[in-house]
Amino acid sequence: MCVGIPLQLTKVVGTNALAHDGSQIDLSLVGPQPEGTWVLGFLGTARAVIDAEEAHLIAKALDGLRDVMTGGDGGDAFADIDARGPQLPPHLQAALDAGRITG
Structure with a gap:
């Protein structure tokens, strides 16, 4: 089973991001997002943009x-x-x- 984890983006370069927990996140499915955005991450990939x-x-x-x-x-x-x-x-x-x- 894959569980989505809420992650806040701290650094964004194109479709790659660094989250507050230090994990690398691929933004290809949600597009480039501004720093501070919350995403729901699954196995290193953001699947949805969510609010705080x-x-x-x-x-x-x-x-x-x-x-x-x-x-x-x-x-x-x-x-x-x-x-x-x-x-x-x-x-x-x-x-x-x-x-x-x-x-």
Whole structure:
């Protein structure tokens, strides 16, 4: 399984960047970005540009997963998901609303 990591770009040269954690990031999929931009990185490649709030929520969830994997309870790492309840991806919600699938 591949897990996306939120990374803030500290140095950008064309489609190559250095992230705050020292990792090298390929920006080919998202195009050149200004320094300070947050991206969601997968195996050294930025797959999406995200905002600071989303980066924080993802980092918090990853911390919660680490906690659970070491026997903890995860704390409030998923409070944002708990507060809104389950949601279908937009394409599945549209299919459900149109009666093409059943819940």
